[in-house]
Amino acid sequence: xxxxxxxxxxxxxxxxxxxxxxxxxxxxxxxxxxxxxxxxxxxxxxxxxxxxxxxxxxxxxxxxxxxxxxxxxxxxxxxxxxxxxxxxxxxxxxxxxxxxxxxxxxxxxxxxxxxxxxxxxxxxxxxxxxxxxxxxxxxxxxxxxxxxxxxxxxxxxxxxxxxxxxxxxxxxxxxxxxxxxxxxxxxxxxxxxxxxxxxxxxxxxxxxxxxxxxxxxxxxxxxxxxxxxxxxxxxxxxxxxxxxxxxxxxxxxxxxxxxxxxxxxxxxxxxxxxxxxxxxxxxxxxxxxxxxxxxxxxxxxxxxxxxxxxxxxxxxxxxxxxxxxxxxxxxxxxxxxxxxxxxxxxxxxxxxxxxxxxxxxxxxxxxxxxxxxxxxxxxxxxxxxxxxxxxxxxxxxxxxxxxxxxxxxxxxxxxxxxxxxxxxxxxxxxxxxxxxxxxxxxxxxxxxxxxxxxxxxxxxxxxxxxxxxxxxxxxxxxxxxxxxxxxxxxxxxxxxxxxxxxxxxxxxxxxxxxxxxxxxxxxxxxxxxxxxxxxxxxxxxxxxxxxxxxxxxxxxxxxxxxxxxxxxxxxxxxxxxxxxxxxxxxxxxxxxxxxxxxxxxxxxxxxxxxxxxxxxxxxxxxxxxxxxxxxxxxxxxxxxxxxxxxxxxxxxxxxxxxxxxxxxxxxxxxxxxxxxxxxxxxxxxxxxxxxxxxxxxxxxxxxxxxxxx
Numbered sequence: 104x105x106x107x108x109x110x111x112x113x114x115x116x117x118x119x120x121x122x123x124x125x126x127x128x129x130x131x132x133x134x135x136x137x138x139x140x141x142x143x144x145x146x147x148x149x150x151x152x153x154x155x156x157x158x159x160x161x162x163x164x165x166x167x168x169x170x171x172x173x174x175x176x177x178x179x180x181x182x183x184x185x186x187x188x189x190x191x192x193x194x195x196x197x198x199x200x201x202x203x204x205x206x207x208x209x210x211x212x213x214x215x216x217x218x219x220x221x222x223x224x225x226x227x228x229x230x231x232x233x234x235x236x237x238x239x240x241x242x243x244x245x246x247x248x249x250x251x252x253x254x255x256x257x258x259x260x261x262x263x264x265x266x267x268x269x270x271x272x273x274x275x276x277x278x279x280x281x282x283x284x285x286x287x288x289x290x291x292x293x294x295x296x297x298x299x300x301x302x303x304x305x306x307x308x309x310x311x312x313x314x315x316x317x318x319x320x321x322x323x324x325x326x327x328x329x330x331x332x333x334x335x336x337x338x339x340x341x342x343x344x345x346x347x348x349x350x351x352x353x354x355x356x357x358x359x360x361x362x363x364x365x366x367x368x369x370x371x372x373x374x375x376x377x378x379x380x381x382x383x384x385x386x387x388x389x390x391x392x393x394x395x396x397x398x399x400x401x402x403x404x405x406x407x408x409x410x411x412x413x414x415x416x417x418x419x420x421x422x423x424x425x426x427x428x429x430x431x432x433x434x435x436x437x438x439x440x441x442x443x444x445x446x447x448x449x450x451x452x453x454x455x456x457x458x459x460x461x462x463x464x465x466x467x468x469x470x471x472x473x474x475x476x477x478x479x480x481x482x483x484x485x486x487x488x489x490x491x492x493x494x495x496x497x498x499x500x501x502x503x504x505x506x507x508x509x510x511x512x513x514x515x516x517x518x519x520x521x522x523x524x525x526x527x528x529x530x531x532x533x534x535x536x537x538x539x540x541x542x543x544x545x546x547x548x549x550x551x552x553x554x555x556x557x558x559x560x561x562x563x564x565x566x567x568x569x570x571x572x573x574x575x576x577x578x579x580x581x582x583x584x585x586x587x588x589x590x591x592x593x594x595x596x597x598x599x600x601x602x603x604x605x606x607x608x609x610x611x612x613x614x615x616x617x618x619x620x621x622x623x624x625x626x627x628x629x630x631x632x633x634x635x636x637x638x639x640x641x642x643x644x645x646x647x648x649x650x651x652x653x654x655x656x657x658x659x660x661x662x663x664x665x666x667x668x669x670x671x672x673x674x675x676x677x678x679x680x681x682x683x684x685x686x687x688x689x690x691x692x693x694x695x696x697x698x699x700x701x702x703x704x705x706x707x708x709x710x711x712x713x714x715x716x717x718x719x720x721x722x723x724x725x726x727x728x729x730x731x732x733x734x735x736x737x738x739x740x741x742x743x744x745x746x747x748x749x750x751x752x753x754x755x756x757x758x759x760x761x762x763x764x765x766x767x768x769x770x771x772x773x774x775x776x777x778x779x780x781x782x783x784x785x786x787x788x789x790x791x792x793x794x795x796x797x798x799x800x801x802x803x804x805x806x807x808x809x810x811x812x
Contacts, residue, residue, distance in 0.1 A: 118201035121158035122147050124194065126168035130181070137335035138182030141172045144189065151191035157243045158198035159217060165247075166221045169228070176230040182338055184228060186247065187235040187327060196242020199270075202407055203416055206811050211407035215400035218243060218276035223396070225250040231338065235330045236308070236317060241266055245316075246274060249281040253337060253344060254316060255330040259323025260308030263316075268299040268376045271415035271780055275403030279383035280395030286315040287349045288358035288384055295384065296362040296377050300369040318344045351388050359385045373661025374411050374780035408810060410790040414782030417808035421769045421783070426589075426617035429608060430762035433601040438609035439551055444468045445519055445526035447540050449481025449512065452557065453529035455585040458485045461509045463614045469519040470512040478512035485510040517547040525610060527555040527579055532680055537566050545570050553606050555579035559677070560626040560684040563596040574600040577607045580627060581616075582774045590774030591616040592627045617773045622760045625688040626681055628767055629774040631760075632784075633669065634681050634693065635751045639744040640666040641696040646733040648740060650710070650720050656740035660787070663776040667718070670699075671709050679703045692751070701727040746797035749788045753798035764802040782808045 124147040133140045143165070147155045155161075175181045188194055197214070205211050225232045225247065234248030236256040240263050248254050256263070265274040265282070273279055274295055283291035294314070298304040312320035321329035336342040359381050366377035379402040387395050406412050444460045446453050449472040461468045470481045486507045493503040513519040520526055526548055528540050541554055548554070554576045556566055567576035578594020591611045595604055604620075611618035621627045626634060636657075643653045654667045670678050679700060685693035702710065705727055711718040735743070752767055761767055768783025781787040786808035788794045789801045805812045 118158045118160070118198060118204070121160050121198055121201060122149070122153065122156065123164065124155040124157060124161035126161075126165040128168050128171055131331070133182070133335040133338070134332050135335050135339065137338050139180060140331070140334070141175060141181045141184040143168050143172065143184065143186045145186065145194050146189040151189070151238070154192045154195040154239060155188060155244075156195055156198040157218065157247075158201050159214070161198070162217050162221045166224070169221065169224045173224070173228055176228050181230060183231045183233060183334065184225075185233040185235055185331075185334065186225070186251065187237050187330075188240075188244075189238075191238040193236050193238050193240040194244030194247065195239060196244050196246075196266075197276075199416055199419075203413065204811065205407055208404050208408050211404040212400060214407070215275050215403035218246075219396045219400065222247050222250045222276055223392075226252070233330070233334050235327060236260055236263065236311065237323075237326055239263070242274065242278075243276050246276040246278045246281070249277050249285065249316075253318050253334075255319045255321060255326075255333060256308045256311040256317035257323045257326040258308045258320055259326070260311065262305040263308070263311050264298060264303060264305050265295050266299055266303040268296060268380055269303045269415070269779065270419060271374060271376045271409065271412035272406050273376055273380040273383065273399060273402045275399040277396065277399070279380050279399055279402075280387045280392055282316070283355075283358075283384050283387045284349060284390055284392075285346070287347070288355040288388070289361070290314050291384060292358045292362040292365075292381075295380055297365050300365060300377065315347060318346075355385075355388045370661040370778065370780065371658050373659055374778070375409065376406055376411065376780075379406065410786070410809060411780040413809050414786040414790075415779040417782045417786055417803075418768065418772055418779040421765060422617070422772060425765060425769055426619075426773065429593075429618050429620055430766060431620040432608045432618070433605045435605055435609055437602045437605035439524065439553075439602060439606045441524045441553075441606065441610055441613075442466050443523045443525075445523040445544070445548070446470045447516075447526065447528040447544060448472055448530045449477045450529065451484070452581075452583065452585070454481040454484040455583075456527060456529055456557065456581065457481065457510055458488050459585055459614060461485065461506055464610075465506075466509065468510050469523070470510070471514065471516050471519050472512075475512075475514055478514065482510055482512045516543055520544060520548050520552075523548055523552055525553045525555065525606070527557060529557045532558065532561065532677075534561055534565060537561065538569055541566060541570060541576065545572065551575075553577060553603050553610075555607065557581055559630050560681045562625070563594045563623045564598065567596050567598065573598040575603045577603050578621075578623065578627070579607060579611075582629065588774055588776070589615075589617045590629065590770055591618045592621050592629065592770065592774070593618050594621050594623050594627060596623050617769065619761065619766050619770050621766075621770075622758065624755070624758060624760045625685050628755070628761060628770040630681050631685065631755065632748060632751060632767070632771065633673075633775060634678070634685050635747050636744050637666055637670060637678065638682060638694055638696070639747045640740060641670075641699060642694055643735050643740045643743065644728075645696055645698050645730055646735075647731040648733070648735045652735070652737055653740050656737040657744060658737075659741070660781060661778050663778070667710050671711065675699060675707065675710075676703045692747075698728050698730070701729075745788065745791070745793045748784060749793045749797040752785065752788075752802065756802075 124145050127144045129142055145155045172184045232251040234251040234254045265278050267274045311317045319333050362381045383398045446457045449470045457468045457470050472478045489503050489506045492498045526544050563578040567573035577599050580592040582588040582590050593607050608618055640653050654665045682695050686695045710724050712721045764785045768785055771777040771783040785802035794801050
């Protein structure tokens with residue numbers, strides 16, 4: 104048994120539930136009498152819904168296949184070897200389920216070395232090797248191909264990426280070293296850092312070719328056949344593969360510097376993965392593969408044992424699994440079909456909702472408002488956005504025409520909603536106004552119609568309390584911008600029935616939103632956490648801490664925006680209103696900032712000006728401030744805010760606002776854009792000791808979003 108095989112055999116014990124990817128070797132005669140060829144196909148025995156991955160046993164299978172091909176190459180029995188995947192999938196990288204079980208640094212080191220030892224053999228076979236990216240390729244799936252001499256890509260390839268930095272790792276099986284040496288540091292930084300940190304942006308087949316990762320591009324229908332024909336021409340010398348020369352001068356340093364700027368802008372130094380990847384890319388300039396692979400091994404092992412990676416895997420699991428099976432959702436068989444949607448209101452939020460319903464459900468959507476001018480404006484917004492989709496090639500002319508025909512407006516609620524199955528209100532955030540709207544709507548809609556509210560903080564039960572059928576009222580809280588943020592807080596009122604709730608969840612799924620069931624409690628989940636957190640920062644400012652100090656306090660967490668930027672995004676008036684709602688419910692924990700009240704009264708929408716290119720407190724806002732003389736440091740403000748978040752989450756869990764801490768994390772990730780390296784927030788609070796200090800204990804068991812004990 105080889106050293107690599109021994110290594111992988113030992114590691115396999117740590118991955119007992121691995122779905123093993125086999126490496127099948129078959130032989131064929133290349134076209135044009137080019138010679139006999141060995142083709143390795145990666146296949147885990149499942150269809151494309153369960154992509155092939157690499158755990159220790161899978162690497163061992165590939166290692167054994169390469170043993171065979173290596174012997175054949177040495178004996179002169181083959182002229183080349185290739186590797187491809189099962190239908191629609193090449194391979195999507197390491198088996199991350201097993202990574203979560205690793206407890207020791209040495210175990211993590213084995214995973215890095217095992218991948219390198221196996222993959223690098225493809226570059227040292229003695230005959231040319233070819234990777235045929237026939238379908239989805241991510242992480243280790245991309246990297247195994249980088250070790251080959253040549254690569255082709257399918258024009259139908261839907262997803263190609265190195266997502267490791269997004270999860271808290273580095274491309275550690277050759278990616279950080281080989282990719283910049285193949286396509287240059289600038290392009291490699293785009294793939295490894297920029298795309299990864301932009302929500303794991305995927306490349307299509309044509310882009311893989313344009314970047315120079317693939318040497319040829321072929322249509323999906325006969326991709327393998329054409330790739331083999333091209334392979335024969337390359338081996339016979341009829342085609343010479345010419346690659347652009349890599350600039351190893353100043354351009355390399357500039358690319359790494361750009362990568363650091365991107366990382367700083369996204370994670371603000373709070374997550375180590377992008378910086379470790381950039382260090383390896385910087386060193387790869389020399390072309391020393393052995394040194395680069397050793398650096399990848401070391402980085403991979405360190406990061407696998409880090410809290411950020413465990414949080415990243417936890418967050419990935421929440422978004423990809425828990426979001427698809429919402430805790431507490433009723434039997435989906437109870438859901439009623441939705442063939443027409445009504446929207447009360449025609450302002451920006453209502454118009455965004457109308458557009459989303461029309462695009463996803465493809466059913467008639469009717470807007471109403473208090474005058475025709477508002478209605479016309481709302482309908483025009485939807486039509487203009489559909490025209491933009493047409494210009495971008497996202498829809499064709501027929502689809503655009505159909506979508507625009509679906510969105511109409513009417514002043515007459517009876518005519519608009521008489522046959523509607525689902526009516527959502529998005530009017531002014533005032534209880535009396537919403538109750539009146541629902542009373543008017545209930546009088547004209549069918550008895551089975553769902554009445555949904557997009558309220559961000561008001562009681563759904565109180566809103567429904569004066570209706571004849573309060574059981575069909577449900578909270579359906581979207582986050583702005585509606586088209587981008589995936590979260591939908593579905594609120595069950597005291598009398599909401601299962602059929603209405605099931606319909607809400609089924610509709611959310613059609614809208615392609617991540618739905619979380621929440622109790623009818625003030626401000627629900629995201630706004631309650633954010634308002635508590637923001638309230639502590641504003642409280643510190645009111646007491647005398649300079650605005651810039653308080654605003655920088657949370658920077659070490661790597662949040663998508665600072666507290667003041669968040670306040671500006673939400674809008675001072677909305678933030679003030681929500682804080683008032685929460686103050687009324689929990690006066691001991693939620694204050695109402697007098698300074699924020701003055702900002703709202705003065706009609707100011709922003710606290711900062713950006714005339715110098717960086718945020719500075721608007722002098723007009725500064726004159727409105729009345730502050731005390733208690734000046735806190737950044738660390739003190741941060742401790743205060745984090746303790747408050749931990750305390751509030753514990754109270755929310757005790758009150759049963761959601762089923763588990765996982766749901767709060769899912770809400771913060773999908774509704775507020777909180778980063779994967781925090782795992783939402785509870786894994787971070789646990790590992791920093793905040794949970795113990797402020798909330799009486801951990802939110803998650805050891806080993807969940809952390810290294811097992």
